[in-house]
Amino acid sequence: MKIKLESKNVDVYYDKLKALSNINMIIPENAVTALIGPSGCGKSTFLRLFNRMNDYIDSFKLSGDVLIDGQNIYEKNILVDELRKNVGMVFQKPNPFPKSIFDNVAYGLKIQGIKDKEFLRKRVKDALVQAALWDEVKDDLNKSALSLSGGQQQRVCIARTLAVEPTILLMDEPTSALDPIATTKVEQLITSLKEKYTIVIVTHNMQQAGRISDYTSFFYMGDLIEFDKTDVIFTNPKQKQTENYITGRFG
Amino acid sequence: MKKYKEKLIEFFLKLTALVTILTTIGIIWVLLSESISFFKEVSILEFITDKQWTPLFARKHFGIMPLISGTILTTIIALCVSLPIGLTIAIYLSEYAHIKIKKTIKPLLEILAAVPTVVYGFFALMVVTPFLQNIIPGLAGFNSLSAGIVMGIMIIPFISSLSEDALSSVPRSLRDASYGMGATRLQTSFKVMVPAASSGIVVSVILAFSRAIGETMIVAIAAGQQPRLTLNPLVPVETITAYIVQVSLGDVAHGSLEYKTIFAAGITLFVFTFILNNISYWIRKKFREEYE
Ligand SMILES: Nc1ncnc2c1ncn2[C@@H]1O[C@H](COP(=O)(O)OP(=O)(O)OP(=O)(O)O)[C@@H](O)[C@H]1O
Ligand SMILES: [Mg+2]
Numbered sequence: 445m446k447i448k449l450e451s452k453n454v455d456v457y458y459d460k461l462k463a464l465s466n467i468n469m470i471i472p473e474n475a476v477t478a479l480i481g482p483s484g485c486g487k488s489t490f491l492r493l494f495n496r497m498n499d500y501i502d503s504f505k506l507s508g509d510v511l512i513d514g515q516n517i518y519e520k521n522i523l524v525d526e527l528r529k530n531v532g533m534v535f536q537k538p539n540p541f542p543k544s545i546f547d548n549v550a551y552g553l554k555i556q557g558i559k560d561k562e563f564l565r566k567r568v569k570d571a572l573v574q575a576a577l578w579d580e581v582k583d584d585l586n587k588s589a590l591s592l593s594g595g596q597q598q599r600v601c602i603a604r605t606l607a608v609e610p611t612i613l614l615m616d617e618p619t620s621a622l623d624p625i626a627t628t629k630v631e632q633l634i635t636s637l638k639e640k641y642t643i644v645i646v647t648h649n650m651q652q653a654g655r656i657s658d659y660t661s662f663f664y665m666g667d668l669i670e671f672d673k674t675d676v677i678f679t680n681p682k683q684k685q686t687e688n689y690i691t692g693r694f695g
Numbered sequence: 696m697k698k699y700k701e702k703l704i705e706f707f708l709k710l711t712a713l714v715t716i717l718t719t720i721g722i723i724w725v726l727l728s729e730s731i732s733f734f735k736e737v738s739i740l741e742f743i744t745d746k747q748w749t750p751l752f753a754r755k756h757f758g759i760m761p762l763i764s765g766t767i768l769t770t771i772i773a774l775c776v777s778l779p780i781g782l783t784i785a786i787y788l789s790e791y792a793h794i795k796i797k798k799t800i801k802p803l804l805e806i807l808a809a810v811p812t813v814v815y816g817f818f819a820l821m822v823v824t825p826f827l828q829n830i831i832p833g834l835a836g837f838n839s840l841s842a843g844i845v846m847g848i849m850i851i852p853f854i855s856s857l858s859e860d861a862l863s864s865v866p867r868s869l870r871d872a873s874y875g876m877g878a879t880r881l882q883t884s885f886k887v888m889v890p891a892a893s894s895g896i897v898v899s900v901i902l903a904f905s906r907a908i909g910e911t912m913i914v915a916i917a918a919g920q921q922p923r924l925t926l927n928p929l930v931p932v933e934t935i936t937a938y939i940v941q942v943s944l945g946d947v948a949h950g951s952l953e954y955k956t957i958f959a960a961g962i963t964l965f966v967f968t969f970i971l972n973n974i975s976y977w978i979r980k981k982f983r984e985e986y987e
Contacts, residue, residue: 497871497874500874502793502794525877525878527877528875528876528877529876529877532875535872539866539871540872541869541872541873541887541891542869542890551876552876552878555877555879555886601872604872
């Protein structure tokens with residue numbers, strides 16, 4: 445098992461509010477790691493550390509080290525734009541641009557300055573195939589992405605992220621706005637992607653974490669309570685708190 | 696008792712609305728009836744095609760084109776100034792500036808629109824024109840260039856404020872998506888935010904345009920009072936509004952043909968702003984549907 449992401453002694457503050465305290469955790473390569481825990485426990489904050497999306501929050505303060513492939517990504521010489529090309533993110537609510545499906549998926553490549561039409565078309569197709577959307581939209585790539593259903597929109601967003609070929613995928617409750625059928629599609633997609641990607645997914649759905657993840661970490665009020673293989677967490681957790689949360693006896 | 700009070704309030708609200716509508720109808724009525732009697736003496740064809748506007752001279756011509764060209768010329772110059780500056784400010788405020796800076800700068804900018812236009816007029820005539828004459832030797836004392844530039848400065852806040860509102864109302868999630876893909880602030884601004892806010896931005900430009908067309912004081916003071924069919928920004932021109940002021944303040948007899956030219960000019964102006972306002976209304980309506 446190769447370590448892809450790592451956090452060492454990470455504390456996060458929003459002004460005076462301590463959102464994460466002393467998080468030490470590793471995330472293995474080519475696996476799906478689920479982050480679970482009650483609302484407000486810091487899952488999104490933790491996830492967004494790895495593509496530095498918290499940087500836009502004025503009150504955000506971080507101490508400790510956040511590593512990708514052993515490199516501290518909060519060092520001064522790190523180019524955030526470059527970092528994010530390697531670390532894709534899928535958000536809770538589908539957020540396609542008000543552009544065509546094609547332009548949405550090609551966006552990341554275009555901002556990298558790629559103009560070659562053939563190349564763009566190929567990458568867009570590959571990404572849509574990977575995102576299990578190609579068959580549904582292949583005749584209509586110039587249609588506005590906003591005219592698609594919520595589940596299709598979310599898959600456009602996933603395709604958009606895949607098109608730039610990152611190695612890490614961060615997903616913050618990617619199926620919470622989707623119906624069961626779309627959810628199943630996205631879950632199958634995640635499982636099929638883990639050969640090539642390191643995936644970290646935040647979810648409130650215990651069954652989902654159980655179905656798709658290899659590792660699970662349980663957060664509670666800014667603390668990392670337990671991190672282990674998913675089957676261990678779900679069948680034989682070491683911490684009482686974890687067990688209570690998973691079995692729904694929480695409160 | 697309570698019901699009675701409600702009824703009374705409702706009655707007053709209705710009355711206010713009615714008064715407003717009646718006033719508007721009254722204005723349009725006067726404008727129309729006076730210009731109809733003008734067009735009984737001067738054909739619309741002459742009004743539109745004649746290249747001279749000299750109703751106050753012995754050899755009278757009634758071609759509105761010189762006034763329209765003066766109006767459009769000063770307006771275009773104003774937009775050339777206000778559009779790039781206003782948009783840059785809007786993008787800076789919404790995408791780059793810290794929230795505290797934004798909260799200070801926006802109201803400060805809006806002061807620009809609150810300065811009495813007569814002040815701008817004199818500023819154009821006494822400061823900008825002499826300054827520009829140092830750079831451009833052929834510049835006349837009255838000209839559309841400095842009037843246009845100063846008018847442009849005046850309408851900057853129309854564009855910057857309204858465009859900033861449009862940019863800020865683009866969902867935060869689109870910005871996140873773009874940054875999340877590794878886009879820079881500049882790329883995010885121009886590839887995502889501006890296109891997503893485009894209808895709001897266009898509306899702000901149209902409103903600024905409409906404001907510039909109707910602006911009177913600055914052009915009356917600094918652009919001159921010589922109707923001239925030209926696109927040369929260095930010579931005196933006259934705008935529709937400036938002409939109306941000139942004649943209103945002059946001593947033409949009420950009811951005379953010269954007097955009625957005011958209304959013909961006025962209705963031309965009205966047609967322009969009416970069309971512009973309708974376009975912006977239409978865009979706004981369409982824009983709202985888009986986001987539903
Ligand atoms: N932008 C912000 N400014 C200030 N405080 C914030 C901000 N974002 C999050 N917080 C606080 O940090 C804590 C952790 O929030 P976070 O969003 O990471 O929780 P979460 O586990 O993702 O919750 P949820 O399951 O509801 O998404 C919360 O107490 C929250 O109020
Ligand atoms: Mg969250």
